Amino acid sequence: MKTPTARVDKLLGSMGYGSRSEIARLGKVGGIVLDGVDLTDVSKRIAVTPDLPSRMQVDGRPLDPPAGVVLILNKPLGMTCSHKEDGDLVYDVLPDRWRRRDPAISTIGRLDKQTSGLLLLTDDGDLLHRVISPKRHVAKVYHATLARPLAGTEGDVFAAGGLVLEGEDKPLAPAELEVLSPTEARLTVTEGRYHMVRRMFAAVGNHVEALHRERVGGLVLPADLGPGDWRLATGAEVEAIFA
Template sequence: MSKKIPTSRVDKLLGSMGYGSRAEMARLGKAGGIVLDGADLTDVSKRIPVTPDLPSRMEIDGEPLDPVQGLVMLLNKPLGMTCSRKEDGSLVYDILPDRWKRRDPAISTIGRLDKQTTGLLLLTDDGDLLHRVISPKRHVAKVYRATLARPLTGTEGALFASGDLVLEGEDKPLAPAILEVVSPTEALLTVTEGRYHQVRRMFAAAGNHVEALHRERLGGLVLPDDLAPGEWRLLTPDEIELIFA
């Protein structure tokens, strides 16, 4: 059986995508600011199929329609920005176009990186995808590059891989993690969990201190070298599936 294509009133759809209120969309439509398949769409109460190709067929004020629900973006998170709307200071959401902050469903980060951690961060309005990625049952691997205050002793790899390490204040051991030494004070650490400040606390348990932390990979998805800190781009369906590869 083929999947039924959802439909929506134009004004409701554009409102949920942050373009403006129904009244504002009605005025925009009457002014010729909404174009669908090359023709002005003046009646914004009209219901249209919400298909994946809609952004290539619809223009708003001369610009292609934003992606409809299901967008996933890859951000190279800069230092000093927070992922939580409850914290003070600069938020990763500040990087997004203003209207994207008004989308419903809202755009959220897939997991979090703390304020002092940089690198690969995904954001989406797809709640199902978000839960698939962060679900403990999925065991999606995350690779971090850690710069350390003191040289590695050589015992950390066995400790992290043992499955016996219990972090301070917890009683459940960590799942085994893989350490790859890059230099005496730099290492790649692959973890499959997302506990609070996990990588920093793991190195603290080994008697060291993380001075800089950068996430390079999520599943099979790698942070591109040409994506500068603070830059983002939308992911293709194939790239999204790489997360679970």
């Protein structure tokens, strides 16, 4: 496969570093360095290789990863998966310039404001659609804390694949329930409907008091990520999603 190339000013502009004129000024004062050499001519085309962030510095810091990023975030409570809503947003934890990237970074699916845990973000539209596509059946695993003790019949109801949520007419796909305690359960689903887990427990007469996503596909929330922490996913972790 041929290595893609890009003009320095266009590349950095698409990564949120500034306008072309701002990047040109930065280049003139030695603020852009590639392989130890100042890049004063920002109209120059360079190869956009995976190792570019280790070879290029902008304003004294390593270059951000180019397009094709996948981020793992331990979403805390109280944050919204939106670009525009009021209040705290999941994008607030990222560097400011990352909001100006093109293509934009978006969440892969959503977690509601009162749900915590594993959230993936990417600027790779193909990957995003592969993960959320109903045809892929990528499992999502949630730990739910409930207001009332389980009745004991919920597992059979969820596994049967015939449960219809209020306001809908299409039955849910089968889901797997693992009882952890009288008021705690781990639920594995393969769909991503609106407030789905909360509505499933409501349909069997219970209420979710706390909800935490532990896993997407074969990717488990890394133990070293505290609430609000994030990092780049490795290639192996992206592959694990579909394992």
